[in-house]
Amino acid sequence: MTFKGLIKEIRIMSSDFSYFEDPKFSEKVTIEALKKDEKGYFVLLDQTFFYPQGGGQPSDQGQLILDDREIPIVSVRMVDGEVRHYTDQDYGNLSGQQATCIIDAEKRSLHSKLHTSGHLISNIVEELYPVYKALKGHHFPGECYVEFIAKNGFSDPIDLDFVSQKISEVISENKAIQTKMIASEDLPKLVPTFPYCVPAHSSIRIVSIGDFSYQPCGGTHVKTTSELQGLTITKVKIKNKTLKINYTLA
Ligand SMILES: [Zn+2]
Missing domain, CATH: 3.30.980.10 (Threonyl-trna Synthetase; Chain A, domain 2)
Known part of the structure; x- marks a missing residue:
């Protein structure tokens, strides 16, 4: 709950993110890309079930489970209209790979x-x-x-x-x-x-x-x-x- 920075949050409010009403803690997603910005490496997904930090509330954390590995998601931010799922290191080219996203339900x-x-x-x-x-x-x-x-x-x-x-x-x-x-x-x-x-x-x-x-x-x-x-x-x-x-x- 915050009114500060509201304009930034309007984007969240007007988007159809699943965490609004119906939290899903284990869902299939497709990785669109792995990129890097000043905060580190992040993945973009075809859809997201993670709550990005905002409104005074911390982001979700969790994992992406692929066939051959698990990728931790340590923080999630909304930047320039895209939801960036930050991870801990460079995992190479992940584009097009299927994954199950697991959100830490306790957190x-x-x-x-x-x-x-x-x-x-x-x-x-x-x-x-x-x-x-x-x-x-x-x-x-x-x-x-x-x-x-x-x-x-x-x-x-x-x-x-x-x-x-x-x-x-x-x-x-x-x-x-x-x-x-x-x-x-x-x-x-x-x-x-x-x-x-x-x-x-x-x-x-x-x-x-x-x-x-x-x-x-x-x-x-x-x-x-x-x-x-x-x-x-x-x-x-x-x-x-x-x-x-x-x-x-x-
Ligand atoms: Zn609220």
Whole structure:
């Protein structure tokens, strides 16, 4: 969940990637090419089931299983409209080879939980303290936080116990997390406080938790809030009109 760098993410939101709604962790693919850029060697696939890093969420990791070898996929990035699956070394000419892509389901699950937790914290803080608007989220294991800006320019304190109690309530209520694609023209109606412009005539993916307000997002999510057991706020810092909330999943 993040609004920073949204234009870059619009590409993800408007593409038909399978990780959106129906995660597949073992699928047949064809390798189109192995190339190299400044980050290292990467493969391009005819279709992808890997989540590329974005929206404050780390990329998937996994493997490509070929007839005679296994190729680790250590990170995945979207660059210039293509999904680059970075590997650890030069594997030569792989063009046209069939492979099974295996995605690390355990890591994906953790990333989805941490990412969805960011949505939940921002929803709850915005509801309890309307002066704050979520601006940025970072959901890497061990580094998770959500940042809010004070709309009135004053850094009002928040009651951590109150926020934590509300988080526990929503988790125990087993609220559904739902996503859907909408036309960019409908965004102002559904997310009236969204602070950035989006391209006209594009599709935007939005996510909601229970009855909380929608948030534009291209990340992966859990199905219900009960999967967020153990969500704990570890630090609250208010400085220069910005509220930063760090959190973890115990
Ligand atoms: Zn999200």
